[in-house]
Amino acid sequence: MLLELHPQNPNPRNLHKVIECLKDGGVVIYPTDTVYGMGCDISKSEAVERICRIKGIDPKKAHFSFICSDLSHLTDYTKSVDTPLFRLLKKTLPGPYTFILPASRQVPKLLKTKRDTVGIRVPDNLICRTIVKELGNPIMSTSLPIDAYVEEYTDPEIIHEKFGKLVDIVIDGGPGGMISxxxxDCTGPEIELIREGAGSWEEFA
Known part of the structure; x- marks a missing residue:
């Protein structure tokens, strides 16, 4: 199903359909402030496993991150964040960053890495943040089952044509980006750049 949601004013009825789908263990493709992503409610392990099958990856080796609606979720899913780091997160989020942080016990086992860390995203995109807020749980964040984002994957209609049969809902929130x-990584003594993408590293260097 291709479902349209306005980027600034998401239709409550369509939003409700997405929330119900996620609560039922569904998988959706949704817009962020960077590329379109694929995800599910982080508490639905069968949906997480289904995404792993779609992408052909081993759940034990996967590096998933998840989307929070704001920084208040941090205390639930990460171990204590010190004041300088919290200030840094507050300065850069919402924004096009994924921060790797020490995972708390509330993070589902399937979404933790062997190092007991988790990737946290707070995108500057009203649609996905509203979904998380209404759902009451973060949603898993992973890339589409493709090798690279090219121009055609910025178009939700083409995304629906290619992947609509693999997922329950593709959200049309307008054109997406091509850069992740x-x-x-904020788990070591020094903050480390793992992948340069849409967010500026100069903020941290």
Missing amino acids: STVI
Whole structure:
């Protein structure tokens, strides 16, 4: 199903359909402030496993991140974040960054890495943040089952043509981007750039 949601004013009825789908263990493709992503409610392990099958990856080796609606979720899913780091997160989020942080016990096992870390995203995109807020749980964030984002994958209609049969809902939230988020590891003594993407590394260097 291709479902339209206005980027600034998402239709409550269509929004409700997405929330119900996620609560039922569904998989959706949704817009972020970078590329279109694929995800599910993080508490639905069968949906997480289904995404792994779609992408042909081993759940034990996967590196998933998830989307929070704001920084208040951090205390639930990460171990204590010190004041300088919290200030840094507050300065850069919402924005096109994924921060790798120490995972708390509330993070589902399937979404933790062997290092007991988790990737957290707070995108500057009203649609996905509203979905998370209404759902009451973060949603898993992973890329589409493609090798690289090219121009055609910025168009939700083409995304629906290619992947609509694999997922339950493709959200049309307008054109997406082609560059993924910048990934920053905050678990060591120094903040480390893992992948340079849409977010500026100069904020941290």
